[in-house]
Amino acid sequence: MNRIVIVGHGMAGARLTAELHARRGDYKITVYGAERHRAYNRIMLSNLLAGRADELDVTLTEAAGHGIDVRAGLAVTAIEPATRTVRTADGTATEYDHLVLATGSRAVVPNLPGLTGADSPAGLPERVALFRTLDDCRRILAAAAGARTALVLGGGLLGLEAARGLAARGLDVRVVHKVGQLMERQLDATASAVLARTLAGLGVGTELAAAAESVTATTDGVRLRLGDGRELDADLLVLACGVRPDTDLARRAGLRVGRGVMVDDRMATSDPRIWAIGDCAEHDGVVTGLVAPAWEQARVLARVLAGDDPGARYRPLPTVTRLKAAGIDLAAMGDTRPGADGQTEELSFADPARGTYARLLIRDDRLTGAIMLGDNPAVGTVIQLFDRGGPVPTDRRALLLGRAVGGTVAAPATSPALMPDAATVCQCNTVSKGALVRCWRAGARSVAEMVAATRATTGCGSCTDAVTGIVDWLSSVDSDVEVPA
Numbered sequence: 001m002n003r004i005v006i007v008g009h010g011m012a013g014a015r016l017t018a019e020l021h022a023r024r025g026d027y028k029i030t031v032y033g034a035e036r037h038r039a040y041n042r043i044m045l046s047n048l049l050a051g052r053a054d055e056l057d058v059t060l061t062e063a064a065g066h067g068i069d070v071r072a073g074l075a076v077t078a079i080e081p082a083t084r085t086v087r088t089a090d091g092t093a094t095e096y097d098h099l100v101l102a103t104g105s106r107a108v109v110p111n112l113p114g115l116t117g118a119d120s121p122a123g124l125p126e127r128v129a130l131f132r133t134l135d136d137c138r139r140i141l142a143a144a145a146g147a148r149t150a151l152v153l154g155g156g157l158l159g160l161e162a163a164r165g166l167a168a169r170g171l172d173v174r175v176v177h178k179v180g181q182l183m184e185r186q187l188d189a190t191a192s193a194v195l196a197r198t199l200a201g202l203g204v205g206t207e208l209a210a211a212a213e214s215v216t217a218t219t220d221g222v223r224l225r226l227g228d229g230r231e232l233d234a235d236l237l238v239l240a241c242g243v244r245p246d247t248d249l250a251r252r253a254g255l256r257v258g259r260g261v262m263v264d265d266r267m268a269t270s271d272p273r274i275w276a277i278g279d280c281a282e283h284d285g286v287v288t289g290l291v292a293p294a295w296e297q298a299r300v301l302a303r304v305l306a307g308d309d310p311g312a313r314y315r316p317l318p319t320v321t322r323l324k325a326a327g328i329d330l331a332a333m334g335d336t337r338p339g340a341d342g343q344t345e346e347l348s349f350a351d352p353a354r355g356t357y358a359r360l361l362i363r364d365d366r367l368t369g370a371i372m373l374g375d376n377p378a379v380g381t382v383i384q385l386f387d388r389g390g391p392v393p394t395d396r397r398a399l400l401l402g403r404a405v406g407g408t409v410a411a412p413a414t415s416p417a418l419m420p421d422a423a424t425v426c427q428c429n430t431v432s433k434g435a436l437v438r439c440w441r442a443g444a445r446s447v448a449e450m451v452a453a454t455r456a457t458t459g460c461g462s463c464t465d466a467v468t469g470i471v472d473w474l475s476s477v478d479s480d481v482e483v484p485a
Contacts, residue, residue, distance in 0.1 A: 002027035007076045008102030009033025012278025012294040014060050019302030029068045036073035037134055048137050049165025079253040081271050105243040105279040107132035114215030125217030128237045131162040147235035155182040159240035164325035167203040180209040186321050186332035191357045191371045198355040202327045245280045260287040265313040267301045290319055292428045333386050334369030349400040358400045365391045378402035426456035426463045440474045447471050
């Protein structure tokens with residue numbers, strides 16, 4: 001019997017456990033999780049902040065049963081490759097045949113006076129919190145209970161999700177970002193400006209090109225001093241200054257480490273008995289930090305470790321970044337930098353008053369990048385074209401404006417019956433419309449049963465309405481549904 005030890009019980013580690021369990025191989029799985037909780041969906045924590053979900057809603061369904069031993073709240077402190085052993089904080093030594101690192105990433109605490117030396121949430125002042133884990137959320141919510149104002153340091157994806165969540169609870173929120181535009185890794189300057197205007201309408205102000213110099217915190221509030229001399233006061237300060245892969249164990253074990261734990265196409269590290277997946281893994285020079293690649297890596301590694309497909313290889317798929325915050329519809333994908341060789345076609349449309357912006361980059365009639373912000377019915381079509389590498393319409397304006405232009409219809413199908421079976425409904429789990437229909441034919445009769453069978457909606461949750469719509473459609477047509485072979 002193979003002894004598989006998984007270090008990390010987050011979204012990647014929990015998915016690998018479930019994938020292995022489903023294959024029912026001859027192995028014993030031991031999972032160590034530093035957090036005390038059951039595995040949960042980190043992507044949905046902003047809904048917890050906003051009060052649109054509770055802790056039960058973000059909890060993941062875990063694999064359980066014979067051969068699986070989940071040890072939550074017990075951190076691994078050392079790896080000893082020579083003896084194939086891991087040691088934990090309670091002094092336990094566990095031997096392994098295969099070890100999987102799914103340690104994720106850690107929130108960055110900026111090196112500022114007032115925060116210096118606080119390399120963990122426990123070391124932060126009372127009214128300062130990180131936004132990364134469930135415990136972080138609990139800390140934020142406890143401080144927000146009697147608060148009227150909040151500052152969020154960091155205008156990236158996590159920072160904006162935290163800000164929107166707090167604003168939904170009625171707090172006056174300001175985002176402070178050292179760069180001159182929001183989400184600079186995904187957006188251009190125009191999209192940032194439109195997004196800032198949208199946020200303002202939702203109760204979130206922005207301070208851009210504003211470098212923080214120091215933090216002064218008391219039991220009553222927090223003061224953030226900026227590089228231009230201004231001082232911002234609030235009841236609560238949330239830090240969302242990025243994350244870095246948690247590679248400490250790997251580095252001390254002598255594994256090859258770059259930005260993350262370096263892995264090959266099979267997710268193997270420099271030690272043939274040790275593997276890495278998720279946020280902590282660096283594949284082909286890339287650390288993704290996104291859930292869809294982590295889950296694909298878990299699927300590939302499960303096939304390798306179970307022995308049913310030793311030749312399985314991880315091939316990165318195009319990824320789409322979604323901002324998951326109430327009142328904001330944003331999707332960014334691919335490379336949105338202008339082509340330097342003049343071969344890239346670029347189109348854009350902005351309507352700041354309506355909070356709408358669309359930008360497409362096209363090369364050889366294929367989308368290489370796009371930004372879709374606001375209520376644009378073409379967003380589903382754009383994501384499908386990017387994901388599948390399909391040819392764009394001859395009249396590009398249909399995609400920009402989200403309506404028929406010159407006979408070209410860009411909006412997604414008004415009925416699931418008109419949706420191609422190959423169309424991807426759930427990007428995070430790569431679930432197609434055809435897969436959902438086949439589940440219906442196999443006996444699934446509700447959204448919950450569809451979710452259990454396919455895992456659709458369990459990532460970012462943005463496909464929930466689409467899955468619900470397909471289930472409603474299937475309920476209405478029932479046995480008349482035709483499923484491709």
